[in-house]
Amino acid sequence: MNDDREGTTDTAKVRVRRAPKIPVFLIAGGGLGAVVTFIVTALYPTDPNIGFGTLFGYFLIFGIPAGVVVGAVVALLLDRRASKHAQAVDAERIHVDAVPEEVEGEIEQ
Template identity: 40%
Template sequence: MGDNGLVSDTDRPEDRPAAPAATPAPSAVSSPDEVTIRRAPKFGVFIVGGAVLGFLATLLVVTLTMDIDRGDQQDASFGTLVGYFSLWGVTIGAFAGAVVAIVLDRVFARRAARLTAERVEVEPAEETVDGEVEDHGDVTGPVERTDR
């Protein structure tokens, strides 16, 4: 506290630290834009999911039909049958997954909402530097430090 006993040292303006220099605010320009908001399926997920389901269906069909009496022609093993028929099952499953994704995409496109959004473009203010800036020109070779 000072001499007068009524005012603290922090209340005197001359004792306060100087406030940092105000930086100019960046300029902002806004413009309205019309946007469409909708859900969209991820096609890759549906295609891979369909392929996996096609493989599982192939595995199930081969397992269930393995014990069917084919006479004396029992040359193919379980793995061979699964490998061969999974080519068909995976392909058909991937195609079915793609069709489901396309149908969902069309359904979601009908439910799309059109809204007005405000686009704001902000241009940063120029940077100010306190003090002097020295120009050393273009340096073409390696820079050597002189203060060691």
């Protein structure tokens, strides 16, 4: 479709960088915290009155948040590193006026 509308262009310097997806790091850190909690709980003998599942569940209260914190720290360190390696590029923005109603009806047909 040929667009004959006129617009104004605007050029600006912008910084482009690859930023980590922080929620992915938080979820992965929580999962890693759960796995480490399972391994540490399994290494030591459990009280038969309490049971392994109850003990593991109790320690998950501490293991998952610790893993989330570790994941957040890793994500923030990678984000800081990415901001140092950001590149400045020229970006062009085109402002186009709205299509008049007469022309809009012709386009739909």
